[in-house]
Amino acid sequence: MNNKPELLITASSLDELRLLAEAGADAFLIGEERFGMRLPGNFTLGEIAEAVTYSHDKGKRVYVAVNNLMTNDILAELPAYIEGLRDAGVDGIEFGDPAVLTTARELAPSLRLHWNAEMTSTNSSTANYWGRKGATRVVLARELNMDEITGMTDKLEVEAQVQVHGMTNIYHSKRRLVQSYMAHQGRQVDGDLGLTRGLFLIEAERRDEKFPIYEDSNGTHIMSSEDICILEDLHLLMEAGIHSFKIEGMLKPTAYNVAVIRAYRTAIDHYVANADDYEFDESWLDAVHELQDPERELSFGFFYKEQVF
Amino acid sequence: MGIQAKPIHFGKRHRLDKPELLAPAGNLEKLKFAIHYGADAVYIGGQQYGLRSNADNFSFEEMREGVEFANRYGAKVFVATNIYAHDEDVDGIEAYLRNLEDVGISAIIVADPTIIEIALRSAPKLEVHLSTQQSTLNWQAVKFWKEEGLPRVVLGRETSLEEIAEIKKHVDVEIEAFIHGAMCSSFSGRCVLSNHFTDRDSNRGGCCQSCRWKYDLFEDARSQTDWISEEEAADQRVLEQFQLGVNQLPLYEEGDNPFSMGSKDLCMLEAIPDLIEVGIDSFKIEGRMKSIHYVATVVNAYRQAIDSYMADPENYELKPEWLEELNKAANRPLNTGFFYDTPDEEDHIYEPEDKAVPYDFAGLVLDYEEATGIATVQQRNHFKPGQQIEFFGPNGTFFKQQVGTIWDEEGNELDAARHPLQKIRLKVDQPVRYFDMMRKQNVKVASKAVAAI
Numbered sequence: 001m002n003n004k005p006e007l008l009i010t011a012s013s014l015d016e017l018r019l020l021a022e023a024g025a026d027a028f029l030i031g032e033e034r035f036g037m038r039l040p041g042n043f044t045l046g047e048i049a050e051a052v053t054y055s056h057d058k059g060k061r062v063y064v065a066v067n068n069l070m071t072n073d074i075l076a077e078l079p080a081y082i083e084g085l086r087d088a089g090v091d092g093i094e095f096g097d098p099a100v101l102t103t104a105r106e107l108a109p110s111l112r113l114h115w116n117a118e119m120t121s122t123n124s125s126t127a128n129y130w131g132r133k134g135a136t137r138v139v140l141a142r143e144l145n146m147d148e149i150t151g152m153t154d155k156l157e158v159e160a161q162v163q164v165h166g167m168t169n170i171y172h173s174k175r176r177l178v179q180s181y182m183a184h185q186g187r188q189v190d191g192d193l194g195l196t197r198g199l200f201l202i203e204a205e206r207r208d209e210k211f212p213i214y215e216d217s218n219g220t221h222i223m224s225s226e227d228i229c230i231l232e233d234l235h236l237l238m239e240a241g242i243h244s245f246k247i248e249g250m251l252k253p254t255a256y257n258v259a260v261i262r263a264y265r266t267a268i269d270h271y272v273a274n275a276d277d278y279e280f281d282e283s284w285l286d287a288v289h290e291l292q293d294p295e296r297e298l299s300f301g302f303f304y305k306e307q308v309f
Numbered sequence: 310m311g312i313q314a315k316p317i318h319f320g321k322r323h324r325l326d327k328p329e330l331l332a333p334a335g336n337l338e339k340l341k342f343a344i345h346y347g348a349d350a351v352y353i354g355g356q357q358y359g360l361r362s363n364a365d366n367f368s369f370e371e372m373r374e375g376v377e378f379a380n381r382y383g384a385k386v387f388v389a390t391n392i393y394a395h396d397e398d399v400d401g402i403e404a405y406l407r408n409l410e411d412v413g414i415s416a417i418i419v420a421d422p423t424i425i426e427i428a429l430r431s432a433p434k435l436e437v438h439l440s441t442q443q444s445t446l447n448w449q450a451v452k453f454w455k456e457e458g459l460p461r462v463v464l465g466r467e468t469s470l471e472e473i474a475e476i477k478k479h480v481d482v483e484i485e486a487f488i489h490g491a492m493c494s495s496f497s498g499r500c501v502l503s504n505h506f507t508d509r510d511s512n513r514g515g516c517c518q519s520c521r522w523k524y525d526l527f528e529d530a531r532s533q534t535d536w537i538s539e540e541e542a543a544d545q546r547v548l549e550q551f552q553l554g555v556n557q558l559p560l561y562e563e564g565d566n567p568f569s570m571g572s573k574d575l576c577m578l579e580a581i582p583d584l585i586e587v588g589i590d591s592f593k594i595e596g597r598m599k600s601i602h603y604v605a606t607v608v609n610a611y612r613q614a615i616d617s618y619m620a621d622p623e624n625y626e627l628k629p630e631w632l633e634e635l636n637k638a639a640n641r642p643l644n645t646g647f648f649y650d651t652p653d654e655e656d657h658i659y660e661p662e663d664k665a666v667p668y669d670f671a672g673l674v675l676d677y678e679e680a681t682g683i684a685t686v687q688q689r690n691h692f693k694p695g696q697q698i699e700f701f702g703p704n705g706t707f708f709k710q711q712v713g714t715i716w717d718e719e720g721n722e723l724d725a726a727r728h729p730l731q732k733i734r735l736k737v738d739q740p741v742r743y744f745d746m747m748r749k750q751n752v753k754v755a756s757k758a759v760a761a762i
Binding site for chain 1: 362393394395396397398399420421422423426442444446447448449450452453454465467472475476494495496498499500501502504505506508509510512513514515519520522523524525526527528529530556560561562565566567568569570572647651652653654656657659
């Protein structure tokens with residue numbers, strides 16, 4: 001293959017970022033809640049600059065999530081933030097809202113633009129549309145299957161990023177649904193309802209599936225009950241020429257994320273060294289299995305599912 | 310009814326151009342009712358690329374007929390082409406859009422930029438309106454889409470009146486907003502519950518409405534991000550302590566309603582002056598899956614409110630009977646969404662839902678004889694002598710009466726109207742017109758109401 005695929009992971013703090021870098025990550029997705037959606041931790045502009053200095057020194061890249069659904073009041077802050085990211089030297093930003101694209105093109109033309117509309121980035125021609133507007137990468141929806149993804153790469157005029165491991169968002173509302181429910185119950189809302197609270201939903205007929213739910217200033221987020229793990233078939237994505245493999249580290253301890261990075265690092269390095277003789281080795285996943293939350297299944301997500309409509 | 314409109318006054322500029330009333334039409338018959346009852350435009354679904362794959366969608370022939378009907382009233386027909394396409398969907402889109410153009414469709418409602426580009430290139434007579442599925446909430450995004458060639462943007466349902474005012478101030482573009490009907494509680498398009506629970510793709514029309522299901526809320530007794538510390542990770546034995554189930558603390562008590570994401574339905578009837586003065590160009594009613602009775606009733610109420618305000622804004626007053634009318638078609642409690650503030654516990658549905666509609670469509674007026682006061686109605690639901698019924702219509706028909714003697718077309722007296730579409734004759738207390746509707750209280754709901762008293 002032409003280029004070594006990138007191994008990208010979110011980081012909740014500078015400390016975690018350093019550990020993940022040492023474990024073999026090539027790139028990081030960080031940011032803050034005001035501009036970015038569903039991040040495992042918040043980085044100030046100062047911390048972003050520090051992350052960039054550290055990462056560039058090690059030949060790694062830093063991307064910042066600016067992928068919120070923007071409201072008028074955020075527009076006023078957006079130019080300064082984009083300039084701050086440019087000055088911090090970040091390599092690229094993830095966006096979904098055209099307002100971010102417009103602002104970045106104007107103020108920071110050197111920033112790479114990764115189009116991430118989450119569950120609605122579903123086809124190659126729309127990815128190419130954003131490419132013509134200046135995007136260099138599409139972050140593909142997690143609801144696409146393997147055939148759709150591998151069949152798309154020939155048509156794509158931009159890089160493709162695919163999430164290969166971790167949980168995914170399955171519902172986002174601007175409403176404060178947990179708060180509202182507690183108020184309905186007459187229950188005192190004690191403490192934070194955010195990521196670290198450990199709230200989850202169980203649906204009446206699916207008692208063994210736990211769906212994490214949390215609130216932040218962007219509303220209510222519900223996450224998948226399973227973690228994607230496509231390592232076994234990562235070679236199919238490498239053969240297809242996917243440029244970046246993303247690991248979602250949200251709601252996972254650092255030790256787990258380190259183990260996941262090591263596993264994918266091993267697979268990518270083996271493949272790049274000798275694609276012809278590449279063979280997946282089950283033992284690469286041992287450390288991940290040991291640290292996997294026993295209440296969450298590792299699954300292929302939608303890679304091999306038929307969806308109807 | 311949980312509506313608490315808090316009027317904001319958007320100046321005294323008194324708008325001169327009447328906003329468009331845009332209604333859903335799930336099939337050709339509903340289209341005719343929506344337009345006859347006062348819609349300026351209707352939106353429909355074709356057999357592909359729409360988000361209601363279960364709806365009774367239009368063929369091109371039906372669209373042509375719908376457009377011809379609409380033209381007689383000076384009304385327009387839009388087609389929802391609002392899926393997020395997958396690669397396999399793209400090939401047929403161009404031919405489909407050309408067909409829409411051929412049959413006289415005025416505009417398409419689109420979410421996916423791929424469909425926007427194909428439409429602008431290959432079917433230039435179609436206006437392209439940006440769907441609410443794009444969750445557009447700010448003026449720069451609106452400006453972007455305008456510059457792409459879209460004369461209209463349907464905003465995300467999360468936009469407030471203040472934000473709409475700001476958007477209108479910055480961009481000269483038509484703004485369409487949902488004003489009535491069911492709502493996604495998520496950002497539209499940003500929900501794949503349906504995909505996860507039932508493998509049905511919500512963004513291609515397969516939504517199974519999992520947001521309205523019931524859930525239990527728990528808290529994990531383990532702290533989430535470090536349920537296992539790095540030190541513990543080194544010592545794998547710690548994992549043995551985790552046993553399935555024991556870490557779940559329920560955040561509900563015996564007798565609590567379960568957690569739900571289900572939203573009450575939107576109703577902005579009480580806020581018509583605000584909606585008009587803030588400058589919304591098109592008032593959209595949700596509900597391609599809803600009944601004829603629903604569409605006619607809702608359109609009729611909003612038509613009267615809008616016309617009444619535009620005729621004399623200074624002396625406009627909301628008539629309580631418009632709200633009463635809406636309630637006759639509502640099957641969920643109502644609220645004002647995000648227009649005034651973020652929805653809270655009053656705006657969601659936790660109690661078991663009773664989907665029964667308070668009133669049923671019982672008959673459609675086909676004819677009226679002035680001399681005898683006898684109307685001919687086409688039966689649409691069971692009714693019989695002695696029952697209370699109401700007549701209503703778009704030209705001011707509105708009265709209640711009891712069903713007297715009823716006859717079939719041959720003049721035979723009947724004990725009940727049992728046969729769908731049968732022509733029934735009965736005496737009416739006031740004049741009625743062709744296309745007026747006859748409704749009766751839903752027996753199930755009526756008996757429940759009595760029991761509650």
